[in-house]
Amino acid sequence: MDLDxxxxxxxxxxxxxxxxxxxxxxxxxRAYRNGARVIKDFPDSFTTMVHNDPSKITAIQGIGKGVxxxxxxxxxxxxxxxxxxxxEVIPVSVLDxxxxxxxxxxxxxxxxxxxxxxxxxxxxxxxxxxxxQELKGFAAKTEQSILDGIAxxxxxxxxxxxxxxxxxxxxxxxxxxxCPAVERIELAGSYRRxxxxxxxxxLLVISTKPADVMDCxxxxxxxxxxxxxxxxxxxxxxLNSFQVDLRVVQQESFGAAWQYFTGSxxxxxxxxxxxxxxxxxxxxxxxFKVDGDEEIQVAGATEQEVYEVLGLPHFAAxxxxxxxxxxxxxxxxLPELIELSEIQGDLHMHTTATDGKATIAEMVAAARERxxxxxxxxxxxxxxxxxxxxxxxxxxxxxxxxxxxxxTIEDDFRVLKGIECDxxxxxxxxxxxxxxxLADWVIASVHFGQKxxxxxxxxxxxxxxxxxxxxxxxxxxxxxINRREAYQVDMDAVFQAAQDNRKMLELNANPARLDxxxxxxxxxxxxEIPLVIxxxxxxxxxxxxxxxxxxxxxxxxxxxxxxxxxxxxxxIQQWFTS
Ligand code: DGT
Ligand code: CA
Ligand code: CA
Ligand code: ZN
Numbered sequence: 001m002d003l004d005x006x007x008x009x010x011x012x013x014x015x016x017x018x019x020x021x022x023x024x025x026x027x028x029x030r031a032y033r034n035g036a037r038v039i040k041d042f043p044d045s046f047t048t049m050v051h052n053d054p055s056k057i058t059a060i061q062g063i064g065k066g067v068x069x070x071x072x073x074x075x076x077x078x079x080x081x082x083x084x085x086x087x088e089v090i091p092v093s094v095l096d097x098x099x100x101x102x103x104x105x106x107x108x109x110x111x112x113x114x115x116x117x118x119x120x121x122x123x124x125x126x127x128x129x130x131x132x133q134e135l136k137g138f139a140a141k142t143e144q145s146i147l148d149g150i151a152x153x154x155x156x157x158x159x160x161x162x163x164x165x166x167x168x169x170x171x172x173x174x175x176x177x178x179c180p181a182v183e184r185i186e187l188a189g190s191y192r193r194x195x196x197x198x199x200x201x202x203l204l205v206i207s208t209k210p211a212d213v214m215d216c217x218x219x220x221x222x223x224x225x226x227x228x229x230x231x232x233x234x235x236x237x238x239l240n241s242f243q244v245d246l247r248v249v250q251q252e253s254f255g256a257a258w259q260y261f262t263g264s265x266x267x268x269x270x271x272x273x274x275x276x277x278x279x280x281x282x283x284x285x286x287x288f289k290v291d292g293d294e295e296i297q298v299a300g301a302t303e304q305e306v307y308e309v310l311g312l313p314h315f316a317a318x319x320x321x322x323x324x325x326x327x328x329x330x331x332x333x334l335p336e337l338i339e340l341s342e343i344q345g346d347l348h349m350h351t352t353a354t355d356g357k358a359t360i361a362e363m364v365a366a367a368r369e370r371x372x373x374x375x376x377x378x379x380x381x382x383x384x385x386x387x388x389x390x391x392x393x394x395x396x397x398x399x400x401x402x403x404x405x406x407x408t409i410e411d412d413f414r415v416l417k418g419i420e421c422d423x424x425x426x427x428x429x430x431x432x433x434x435x436x437x438l439a440d441w442v443i444a445s446v447h448f449g450q451k452x453x454x455x456x457x458x459x460x461x462x463x464x465x466x467x468x469x470x471x472x473x474x475x476x477x478x479x480x481i482n483r484r485e486a487y488q489v490d491m492d493a494v495f496q497a498a499q500d501n502r503k504m505l506e507l508n509a510n511p512a513r514l515d516x517x518x519x520x521x522x523x524x525x526x527x528e529i530p531l532v533i534x535x536x537x538x539x540x541x542x543x544x545x546x547x548x549x550x551x552x553x554x555x556x557x558x559x560x561x562x563x564x565x566x567x568x569x570x571x572i573q574q575w576f577t578s
Pocket of ligand 3: 189200201202245
């Protein structure tokens with residue numbers, strides 16, 4: 001089976017999970033876990049290596065003989081025998097238990113062995129009954145954190161992050177575009193609307209040969225199971241059980257179908273209501289004028305004409321949530337949503353001085369290749385000791401290095417002296433004001449004490465916004481999609497403090513963060529607080545996540561004017577002093 005590296009890494013990770021659950025040797029488990037990580041990040045295809053030159057695989061650092069064997073087995077025999085053997089004694093549903101944040105395989109195994117818990121539902125019931133806190137090694141507090149974690153795990157199970165959906169979507173498009181029966185193919189649903197997580201992918205195809213299209217769909221390399229197959233509609237599961245729906249439509253109703261299946265449902269309900277008032281009817285086949293018993297089709301081939309005959313603008317897909325878009329349309333105030341090409345600089349990234357993988361020079365070269373005009377180097381401050389955070393002395397040295405570096409640059413490209421300075425648990429900044437005063441760009445972040453009370457965390461962030469040297473708060477709520485809830489923070493107070501102190505807020509483009517979320521972005525826009533979309537890159541490749549931040553910003557209704565780093569650096573500086 002030809003698999004991409006992510007799919008291979010997932011299987012190896014699953015093996016590690018199952019081994020850990022069954023109490024196997026910890027060195028072996030670690031070897032598989034490390035292997036999975038190396039595979040996921042490796043630039044060349046393991047499938048290709050297995051086919052062409054298997055000896056290459058064991059030469060890769062972090063891939064031992066055991067891992068290499070499993071990879072070969074998976075590619076050549078379609079499965080890993082050891083996984084099948086383990087699944088004969090361990091129900092597959094227990095893997096869900098391992099996704100609960102804070103519940104390691106040891107605890108999961110204890111729950112399985114003592115209380116026969118196999119599913120999230122059973123675990124929830126046992127926690128609610130208070131059975132779990134009776135077990136050795138489980139306190140009442142553990143029980144509560146398991147309950148909190150179940151909600152996250154359940155959501156994580158059914159929806160995937162937009163960036164992962166995007167990777168899958170691109171391989172699906174590539175596969176189906178090669179199919180001769182496919183005349184046109186587009187993506188719809190929550191993916192097209194840019195939601196931060198996607199429940200399933202929706203594909204729409206124009207073709208006069210639906211059966212051929214469906215045959216081709218079933219030949220997708222990551223196909224796992226066909227759920228339904230009708231005359232024009234087919235649903236499959238791909239690896240990792242994710243669902244993909246495909247519909248085949250005719251040219252003359254393509255626009256109507258695309259509009260319908262893009263949703264959202266609430267947006268479509270509003271569109272239909274609007275049509276009714278005009279004596280018209282909208283469905284997935286077209287727009288129809290209703291005249292007594294007669295229905296005459298007046299639009300359908302393109303999405304544009306569907307909206308146009310209803311007197312509505314062609315809403316960007318990211319707006320279609322029945323939030324404010326109809327009001328904007330009525331007022332003729334539809335925002336022109338920001339695009340990636342409008343970004344001029346990136347103001348949050350790390351280097352080898354702390355936990356980044358590239359040097360300043362390498363980050364600069366990569367930023368220039370991506371067409372940027374300026375970047376800020378913002379390594380961690382000393383409190384983040386695991387990342388070798390910078391002391392006052394080291395950060396001043398780094399800034400001298402940046403000064404020297406700028407002198408070697410002949411054109412207008414600019415490297416800014418920055419720091420991602422921690423907001424201390426007790427409040428206050430991790431570096432003295434005299435040091436922060438030397439920086440061009442001070443980001444303040446909460447990395448520690450995230451479990452503090454709402455009041456404490458809010459006070460810390462508001463305090464940072466009041467510091468005269470701080471320009472911006474990074475990832476203001478700290479959430480990690482599907483993994484960690486936001487910390488308790490009063491966002492109204494944060495917005496107010498940003499306004500009062502004329503500060504900015506970050507939209508972190510890392511696909512696991514996307515923090516602020518879309519509704520927060522919209523709130524910041526209303527309050528005229530400039531946002532900065534940042535990659536928070538820890539490597540050269542990390543700069544490319546900017547695109548995900550753009551999708552999120554568009555969902556928040558942001559235009560270039562709402563996002564500071566669409567402007568030249570001088571403009572950003574002026575904003576703080578004007
Ligand atoms: P998801 O997959 O949960 O992330 O969210 P969506 O929005 O992609 O939802 P999905 O896949 O169930 O359906 C795709 C679109 O098709 C949805 O946004 C609107 C449209 N649609 C699906 N079922 C219905 C329905 O029963 N009524 C209406 N009005 N629209 C529907
Ligand atoms: Ca969907
Ligand atoms: Ca669907
Ligand atoms: Zn950072």
